Amino acid sequence: MSDTNNPGDKTQARPPSKPLSLKRPIEQGTVRQSFSHGRTKQVVVETVKRRVIGAAPAAPARETTPVAPATRVAPPPPPAAPRQAQRSASGVVLRTLSEQESNARAAALADAKRREAEAKQRAEAEAAAERERLAAEQREREAAEAKKREEEARRRQEEEARLAAAEEARRAAEEAAKEASKEAAKPAPAPTVSRTAPMPAAPTIVRTPPTPPRAPAAPAAQAAPRPAPAPAARPPLTARPASSEPRKTITADVRKPRDLNFMARPAPAPEPEPTAPTAATAARPAGAATTARTPGRPQAAEEENEQKRVIRRPGMPLKIITPPKTPKQPGGDRNRGRLTIATATSGEDERTRSVASFRRRQQRMSGHRQVEQKEKLSREVTIPETITIQELANRMSERAVDVIRLLMKQGQIHKITDVIDSDSAQLIAEELGHTVRRVAESDVEEGLVSDEPDLEEDLDPRPPVVTIMGHVDHGKTSLLDAIRKTTVVSGEAGGITQHIGAYQVAAPSGDMVTFIDTPGHAAFTSMRARGAKVTDIVVLVVAADDGVMPQTVEAISHAKAAGVPLILAINKIDKPEANPQRVRTELLQHDIQVESMGGETLEFEVSAKTGDGLSDLLEGLQLQAEIMNLRANEQRDGEGTVIEAKLDRGRGPVATVLVQRGTLFTGDIVVAGAEWGRVRALIDDKGENVPYAGPSVPVEVLGFNGTPDAGDRVVVVPNEARAREVTEYRARQKRERIAARTGGANRSLVDMMRDLKEGAGRKELALVVKGDVQGSVEAITGALEKLGNDEVSARILLSGVGGITESDITLAEASKAVVIGFNVRAHKEARESAERNGVEIRYYNIIYDLVDDIKSTLSGMLPPTLREERLGEAQIIQIFDVSKVGKIAGCRVTDGVVQRGAHVRLIRDSVVIHEGKLAQLKRLKDDAKEVISGYECGMSFENFQDMRAGDTIECYRVEEIRRTL
Structure with missing residues (x-):
């Protein structure tokens, strides 16, 4: 039976286990997208977690050297004796360390321990200071919180006191209103006619015999909404007994309430008139309503009863006469006039204040007489060098009209979109x-x-960076090929190195060493300077049969400027004419003293052809690196320098980067000069893809949106927005520098006229330079700018990396320029356009051929030098007038020879009268080619007839001599 499931088995097979890999963890999710016309689509979204160095085990190292975990601290190197015994047991024979080297190594170990102790003390002091700072901040926060609580408690007490005062005032107003209502509801005495306010006529009082009580009405529970026991029947109302006191006259002063607080709140609404009889009204006698008022009844019902007249006659039924009602004026109470105290107290119905008026009074009583203004917020406004008025107002949270108003006060009239300075x-x-x-x-x-x-605990040992420098054709690349077992020199045109390269080599001890190969030609000065800036050790290669040359001296200057140690490698010792002692002696003139002559500079005699001395050279490099104690932090974002950059038609912009700090991962967003990109791939010196690159590791980086300049700093940034912001600023600065150097479009007419005046007669050779790598283009540009003088010069319109495109041909056609291709070729479209428009394209693969060709072209543009060669002199004896010919001078040659077509100069009284050419020369009547001294002849000049006897004629010849730069 096989391991697979049966075809009919419905059980689900166990999913296969995922293979182990170093890729980042990816979380997947699904998102449903909605489109128009009801269409949807489900998309799988992957989230890549950012890898944190130190959270996972360290990445596997190369087989040649084991790498310790990133989080451990590198132990101090063991003493020299055990290491020597271990190497001897492994089968590698090494020389014994000298006493000076042992002392240097012991001093380095002691210095390392001392630095570790100092770093530990410094870290403890910083930790104590940090704790004190945190404690002080905690105390300040507690004090601030206590003060805030006290402030809140005080505000809460004030608010409670204010609310209590407001509640007390409201209660007092309610009590005053209740007292006023009770006073108004008390039964008034018999109405009398007063002078101030007319009262209605008193109703007729008729006494009626008591009648038997009616049947009880329905229970109150059915008539009233709230259940209550039925009240007892009231006794019949009788007339008010006569009082012996005199009746009071009711006036406005008498009816005036004691306090006006009843106006503070609306009076209680009158009770609605009942539609059904209640138990109290059913038990009341019929005639009781006409006899007297009952305290507590509504005032409207009393007035209605007072207006009714009851007539009873013997033998006739009871008759009630109701006077006709006065029609109400249209408009209601709106035409009642101005409200005064008299009208408010003497009116038939009671006037009360509105709810809004009462609310305003409450606000005045509670202290809110004025509305509190909103507190103005003070903001921190970030102001760039220039800003628009709209943006400034937005950052301040102010109105733009206010900003414009303030500018108008300063005498400036602006719109909202205008730009103002900082x-x-x-x-x-x-x-x-x-x-x-x-x-x-x-x-x-x-x-x-x-x-x-x-921090010291974050630093780990790193490989040293060694730069090979020296004069051209001294065997630098051959020496590096012998160490790497490669043949790089065979691929270089002309047998010279024209590119800068970076490689990693394993030393005999197993440790890695990073080599940087620099060109030796004089044009590659910037490459050598760039290599010296990023190196730890400089190896100066000098040929034993050639000695110290100009580029050797330049390499020494670069090493001293960089402040790095120098190691001398005397190459080509296998040649018969080799003389290493000559090299040591010549270096003394440049303050370089080797160890064999009592100095401190290490020296090694090597041969790239036979391989002699290469192991000693690598061992010396390892020893120098151990003394320097090179370490770097791998747990931070990667930083490095662009060693070389080129444009590959298949892969796009490719930059060779030497990582100096941190670790560079695939997928990081990097910025290099005015270019940025996301790292798509990292390729080492062997052409293999690697997931990351640590300190001192050279890699080719793919993913830039453009070709960066050689020497640019490579930095990892957190996001694309930050990368765009930095690169846009740098690109703008780069354009401004180019415009300032070449004269941009913002030049004024005065500048153009001045340039024409200063450069009158100056010739320029316009060039468009395209190369394979950025370093070569930089070297060519620098070499061509140095050519020329005040009369001729080379002007580079465009320089870049990559093949020659159609746009380059268009630029060259418009500017009458020559296109130069260094190790590149023109595209098919560009080649056809150049042939169609007559644009010249020159291809080169050796830099000194290019420089010599451009130099000869500029030399041909120089005007030749004119030199005079004196031929002879003649004296005018007599002047003859010949018809149709003009004046002819009869002369005698006194010195030298006179030739036809030569230049002549007419001299009278030692003053030059005329300079020109000899038109005719006759001997007797025949034309003569030349007349020698002692003979007579006839002469005529071009465009000149004012000749006199006695004048001297000087004859000379002008030679043109070609000039060179």
């Missing part, structure tokens, strides 16, 4: 009560490169 913006912001923080465009680069030193 000084004006600062004045406006400070006048509106905000604080200002001035920033410049260059602030976008702040914090891009961290200058903070790494």
Whole structure:
């Protein structure tokens, strides 16, 4: 039976286990997208977690050297004796360390221990200071919180007191209103006619015999909404007994309430008139309603009863006469006139204040007489060098019209879209009560490169970076090929190195060494300087049969400027004419003393052809690196330098980067000069893809959106927005520098006229340079700019990396320029366009051939030098007038010879009268080619007839001599 499931088995097979890999963990999810017309689509979204160095085990190292975990601290190197015994047991024979080397190694170990102790003490002191700072911040926070709680408690007490005062005032107003209502509801005495207010006529009082009580009405529970026991029947109402006191006259003063607080709140609404009889009204006698008022009844019902007249006659039924009602005026109470105290107290119905008026009074009583203004917020406004008015107003949270108003006060008329400078913006912001923080465009680069030193516990040993420098054809690349077992020199045109390369080599001890190969030609000065900046050790290669040359001296200057140690490698000792002692002696003139002559510079005699001395050279490099104690932090973002850059038609922009700090991973967003990109791939010196590159590791980086310049700093940034911000600023600065150097479009007419005046007669050779790598283009540009003088010069319109495109041909056609291709070729479209438009394209693969060709072209543009060669002199004896010919001078040759067509100069009284050419020369009547001294002849001049007897004629010849740069 096989391991697979049966075809009919419905059980689900166990999923296969995932293979182990070093890829980042990826989380997947699904998102449903909605489109128009009801269409949807389900998309799988992957989230790649950023890898954190130190959270996972360290990446596997190469087989040649084991790499310790990233989190451990590198132990101090063992003493020299055990290491020597271990190497001897492995089968590698090494020389015994000298006493000086042992002392140097012991001193290095002691220095390392001392630095570790100092770093530990420093870390403890920093930790103690940090704890003290945190404690002080905690105390300040507690004090601030206590003060805040006290402030809140005080505010809460004030609010409670205010609310209590408001509640007390409201209660007092309610009590006053209740007292006023009770006073108004008390039964008034018999109405009398007063002078102040007319009262209605008193109703007729008729006494009626008591009648038997009616049947009880329905229970109150059925008539009233709330259940209550039925009240007892009231006794019949009788007439008010006569009082012996005199009746009071009711006036406005008498009816005036004691306090006006009843106007503070609306009076209680009158009770609605019942539609059904209640138990109290059913038990009341019928005639009781006409006899007297009952305290507590509504005033409207009493007035209605007073207006009714009851007539009873014997033998006739009871008759009630109701007077006709007065029609109500249209408009209601709106035409009642101005409200006064008299009208408010003497009116038939009681007037009360409105709810809004009462609310305003309550606000005045509670202290809110004025509305509190909103507190103005003071903001920190960031102001760049230039800013628009709209943006400034938005940052201050102010209205743009207010900003324009302040500018108008300063005498400036602007629109909302106008741009103002930072000084004006600062004045406006400070006048509106905000604080200002001035920033410049260059602030976008702040914090891009961290200058903070790494902690000692985070540092791990790294391979040394060694730069090979020297004169051309002294065997630098051949020496490196012998170490790497490669043949790089065979691929270089002309047998010379024209590119800078970076490689890693394993030393005999197993440790890695990074080599940087630099060209030796004089044009590659910038390459050598760039290699010296990123190196730890400089190996100066000098040929034993050639000695110290100009580029050797230049390499020594670069090493001294970089402040790195120098190791001398005397190459080509296998040649019969080799003389190493000559090299040592010549280096003394440049302050280089080797060990064999009592100096400190290490020296090794090597041969790239036979391989002699290569192991000693590698051992010396390892010894120098151990003394320097080279270490770096791998746990931070990668930083490095662009060694070389090129444009590959298949892979796009490719930059050779030497990582100096941190670790560079695939997928990081990097910025290099004015270019940025996401790292798509990392390729080592052997052409293999690697997932990451640590310190001192050279790799080719793919993924830039453009070709960066050689020497640019490579920095990892957190996101694309930050990368775009930095590169846009750098690109703008680069354009401004180019425009300032070449004269941009913003030049004024005065500048153009001055340039024409200063460069009158100056000739320029316009060039478009395209190369294979950035370093070669930089070297060619620098070499061509040095050519020329005040009369002729080379002007480079465009320089770049990559093949010659059709746009380059268009630029060359418009500017009458020559296109130069160094190790590149023109595209098919560009080649056809050049042939069609007559644009010249020159191809080169050796840099000194290119420089010599351009130099000879500029030399041909120089005007030749004119030199005079004196031929002879003649004296005018007599002047003859010949018809149709003019004046002819009869002369005698006194010195030298006179030739036809030569230049002549007419001299009278030692003053030059005329310079020109000899038109005719006759001997007797025949034309003569020349007349020698002692003979007579006839002469005529071109465009000149004012000749006199006695004048001297000087004859000379002008020679043109070609000039060279």
